Amino acid sequence: MKFLLVFLVVLVIAWRWRAWRESAQRGNRNAKVGDASAAEMIPCHQCGMHLPANEAIAGKLGHYCSQEHRLKVEP
Ligand SMILES: [Zn+2]
Numbered sequence: 321m322k323f324l325l326v327f328l329v330v331l332v333i334a335w336r337w338r339a340w341r342e343s344a345q346r347g348n349r350n351a352k353v354g355d356a357s358a359a360e361m362i363p364c365h366q367c368g369m370h371l372p373a374n375e376a377i378a379g380k381l382g383h384y385c386s387q388e389h390r391l392k393v394e395p
Pocket residue numbers: 364365366367368369384385386389
């Protein structure tokens with residue numbers, strides 16, 4: 321009976337550890353994807369300054385570093 325209890329405890333710990341490891345790996349993969357998109361640099365259509373794609377402002381003719389530059393090109 322005692323052996324069965326120990327076996328169950330070990331099984332639960334192993335299951336929990338595996339679930340934790342899988343979620344940790346998933347988290348790392350998401351972080352890597354986030355880094356890749358953040359590292360993608362695109363030039364401003366007005367001044368040519370490079371900035372991360374997720375911070376750029378999309379316009380009809382291209383991407384811009386700020387609303388001011390977008391309005392200069394696309395009034
Ligand atoms: Zn600009």
